[in-house]
Amino acid sequence: MTYRRAKLKLALERILIFPFMLAGKIYGRFAPLKKKTKLFLFFPNADIGGAPRVNADITHCIRDLSPLIIFSKKASNNQFLPLFKKEDVPILDLHRLIDHKAFHFINFFYRGVLASWINQAENPIVFGGESIFFYKVIPHIRRNIPCIELSHLDTWLPYNIGFADRIQLRIFSTQHLLEKVALQYKENHLQEDFFKKLIFIDNAIDIPSYAPIENEMLEVVFIGRGSSQKRVHLIAAIAKILRDQNEKIHFTFVGNVEECIKIADYPYCCFTGNIHDEEKMKDIYSKSDVLILTSAFEGLPLVVMTMMAYGKTVVSTAVNAIPDYIFHEKNGLLIEDKEENKIVERGVQYLKFLNQHRSLLNSYGENSRLMAIEKFSKETFCKNYRKLLAGSSS
Numbered sequence: 315m316t317y318r319r320a321k322l323k324l325a326l327e328r329i330l331i332f333p334f335m336l337a338g339k340i341y342g343r344f345a346p347l348k349k350k351t352k353l354f355l356f357f358p359n360a361d362i363g364g365a366p367r368v369n370a371d372i373t374h375c376i377r378d379l380s381p382l383i384i385f386s387k388k389a390s391n392n393q394f395l396p397l398f399k400k401e402d403v404p405i406l407d408l409h410r411l412i413d414h415k416a417f418h419f420i421n422f423f424y425r426g427v428l429a430s431w432i433n434q435a436e437n438p439i440v441f442g443g444e445s446i447f448f449y450k451v452i453p454h455i456r457r458n459i460p461c462i463e464l465s466h467l468d469t470w471l472p473y474n475i476g477f478a479d480r481i482q483l484r485i486f487s488t489q490h491l492l493e494k495v496a497l498q499y500k501e502n503h504l505q506e507d508f509f510k511k512l513i514f515i516d517n518a519i520d521i522p523s524y525a526p527i528e529n530e531m532l533e534v535v536f537i538g539r540g541s542s543q544k545r546v547h548l549i550a551a552i553a554k555i556l557r558d559q560n561e562k563i564h565f566t567f568v569g570n571v572e573e574c575i576k577i578a579d580y581p582y583c584c585f586t587g588n589i590h591d592e593e594k595m596k597d598i599y600s601k602s603d604v605l606i607l608t609s610a611f612e613g614l615p616l617v618v619m620t621m622m623a624y625g626k627t628v629v630s631t632a633v634n635a636i637p638d639y640i641f642h643e644k645n646g647l648l649i650e651d652k653e654e655n656k657i658v659e660r661g662v663q664y665l666k667f668l669n670q671h672r673s674l675l676n677s678y679g680e681n682s683r684l685m686a687i688e689k690f691s692k693e694t695f696c697k698n699y700r701k702l703l704a705g706s707s708s
Contacts, residue, residue, distance in 0.1 A: 317502040320476030331422040338426020347431050353381035354432055354440045356448035359389035364616040365466050368517050369443040370397035375696035376703050377401040386447035388413050429454035466613035478508050487517050488614050488635030518695030519619045532563040532669045535602040537617045540571040548608040550575045552661040557582050599624045603675055608657055623686040625679035629664050645681035
């Protein structure tokens with residue numbers, strides 16, 4: 315969608331929802347927030363995943379400022395909710411009220427309520443972390459209120475280009491995505507000032523101590539959701555071929571992959587399901603040799619960052635931001651193929667190669683760990699976000 319068409323669509327939407335939004339604004343005026351805040355954080359939910367984890371990290375960085383978190387989408391598992399709750403930050407979960415297509419007028423009403431609360435706050439700042447409700451609210455708040463957006467994927471680019479003049483700062487967790495938005499702006503002939511609003515900030519992780527490992531069998535792990543994006547069935551196919559070829563390579567799947575493959579068909583693999591215990595996850599990271607991903611698209615998954623920090627080798631499809639951090643035959647192996655059968659063939663080839671050249675695991679892993687230490691420090695991450703959201707570098 316072009317910038318002009320997106321703006322026209324937004325203007326039409328504002329006209330259609332005006333009565334409901336106005337009612338919400340009136341309600342918000344007479345029923346103000348009990349606990350005052352200047353920071354409003356719009357997040358979809360607390361499901362397990364890279365983006366919610368980053369949202370939790372940001373919350374941790376500014377927890378002393380008592381921001382208000384607004385959840386707006388129905389959660390599938392809410393497994394990261396403890397990460398938000400432990401910061402003692404107020405949470406307003408609206409999904410039961412606003413995430414219903416049949417009663418969408420309630421969504422319009424709460425856009426007005428939130429806009430009223432934000433407009434009443436002293437020097438407010440509004441932040442959106444991959445939240446569609448963030449975009450729905452900001453047209454109804456004062457134009458002098460700073461709105462800051464964080465994007466990991468290009469999912470919303472055809473839609474959020476309509477807010478290019480309204481969002482004061484657009485943060486990207488990968489350089490690849492920033493460049494894609496810059497190209498989008500150029501194609502729409504947007505003014506130069508818009509480009510100055512685009513910045514890049516790396517996500518953060520804890521850097522563990524390094525402990526070398528020598529496994530009798532090559533330990534390959536997949537960690538993630540069982541979504542169609544991840545194409546877990548390709549990893550299962552790779553595991554089956556290697557098993558049939560009597561290769562000494564063992565696979566562990568961490569996550570709800572039973573939704574996309576029949577795990578009973580792979581008795582030679584280990585399926586852990588979702589793991590909530592951080593110590594168990596650390597044990598899996600430290601005892602693995604290789605992380606494998608066959609995703610159709612990705613931002614920069616936290617699991618890639620984490621495995622890099624543990625000094626492990628990554629084998630992945632060369633999608634989106636992955637090649638910005640995983641360099642072929644330097645700290646991992648990239649699958650450039652696009653067709654699924656070719657991806658499986660290449661995955662088999664690469665894992666057999668690593669199994670036959672175990673010394674490369676150490677050199678690839680060391681290169682990954684050095685990059686992780688340089689780029690993914692939590693101190694730098696918090697300093698960057700506090701400067702943007704609190705006006706402080708502390």
